[in-house]
Amino acid sequence: ARLTGNRLLSRPGSDKEVRRFTFDTRDSETPLVYETGDALGVRPLNSPALVREWLTVTGLEGAGSGPDDAPGAPAGDIGVHLDGLGETPLGEALLRHLDITRITPDLLRFVAERARDPRELKRLLRPDNKGELAKWSWGRQAVDVVAEFGVRAGAQEWAGVLGRLQPRLYSISSSPLTDPHLVSLTVSVVRYENLHGRARHGVCSPFLADAGPGTPVPVHVQRAPHFRPPADSGTPAVMIGPGTGVAPFIGFLEERRAVGHRAPNWLFFGEQHRATDFYYEEELAAFRADGTLTRLDTAFSRDQRAKVYVQDRMREHGPQLWSWLQDGARFYVCGDASRMAKDVDQALRDIAAVHGGLGEAEAAAYVKQLAADKRYVRDVY
Structure with missing residues (x-):
């Protein structure tokens, strides 16, 4: 696919370089078919x-x-x-x-x-x-x-x-219903200095960030059948997507708007600073304005003395979150597996215990059942 879009999402002064990359698949030898929630495998070159x-x-x-x-x-x-x-x-x-x-x-x-x-x-x-x-x-x-x-x-x-160079997988940040020939990603570009001050960087993210417009990039779709927006127009969705974890939920919201689903959607987004790291701020404001996004709660961890994260916002709004779950909402998590996903899982159990009146074991069983019923799904890495 040809790399046709390379938009910087983080603003001047940010500690991070986060970009939205868009590929045009019209010239692909084989049609690139994807569904909202899938991942895209990108095969990079080394520097x-x-x-x-x-x-x-x-x-x-x-x-x-x-x-x-x-x-x-x-x-x-x-x-x-x-x-x-x-x-x-x-x-x-x-x-x-x-x-x-x-x-x-x-x-x-x-x-x-x-x-x-x-x-x-x-x-x-x-x-x-x-x-x-x-x-x-x-x-x-x-x-x-x-x-x-x-x-x-x-x-x-x-x-x-030396091992073989592997494709990098990124959550797709668009819906084919918006344009079947365009597929977008939300990527944090890895650049740093080694212990001696020499420039070092990741493999795939700078390969994309520094590529010229129209560069052909080998890509493939990695299907994620478990990670889809609700098929039923009346099912609410709660989406936890801090940092680049917001990626698939931009696609989810595009899709729900395109098919005319009127069920409520609630997004929790978090990053370091509102002024520099509020990715997709304008798009999310537009989703709020047209009614696609019912609620948006943000956690900018470094904008106040005490750090605040998405799991803290979940607990703050525990009664409403429990009410949404009782109304049949699906609960989605995307992003960091090492800490964030575990903290969100614990917050979900705490909300079930406090607002559902469940004991610790019962709350754990409730969350386990949510997952078994495919109402609690994760795309974590």
Whole structure:
């Protein structure tokens, strides 16, 4: 699909770079059919600059670097064998096929075997040291580890230890009923500095952010049949979507408006600052104005001394939320699995206990039954 839209959603002064990317699928060889709630898989390329750095750090620049004026990837003469692809030039393999950013246990073991002093890596690789390993890996990429320990290996050895570059999945942020040929994503672009102040970034988000208009991007639809807006026009929807977790709910609201559903819709949105991080503020105001969005509650965590999150807003409005659930509302959660989704789940149990008069075990059973009835569904990552 062609990348035709690249709109910055975060405002000047934000700590984050969040963008809405739109793809035009009209020229796709096979029709790209999706439903609201699906995810889009994007197959990125690694950064050519990072490929060059890899070749330099590993001492293989002669094996994989192309002419200085080549516009894209380093593409050398030395071939490496990749399963399913056969013989591939090293530079091409690093650009298109190998994951050259992620620090994996296999990579750390490989480096430890060749390092002059492997004691630190061996300690980090102990099964009881996962927390320390995660802390140590923060701010580093694979190339930083190779540079730090100065290891040398052959091109085929590196190709064997590096994992394959995988597509990145993003919740789709549009409805095909608005335009079947356009599909949009809401993406936080990952850019940071490593421990030595060198620029580092993610793989897919900057690949999209820095691509020129009309760039062809390999994409595929990952179906999510469990995560759909209510099919019944009378079923209310409660949507918890902080940060980029708001993505699918823009599509949900577009869809419910397009099909004329008049059931109430309630969105909880949260971020750091209202002034800089209120993604889709204008669109949400329009959904409120035309009656598609019945309620909008926001939690901007850093706009006051005490941090406030979406789960706090849920508890604040516990009586109304319990009433919506009693009226048959479906409850959707999208976003961070590690903390937010757990906190929201706990808030849901607390609301069932406090406002439904249930004991702790009964409240847990109620929430479990909501999920079993497919009235409580999550898209978390």
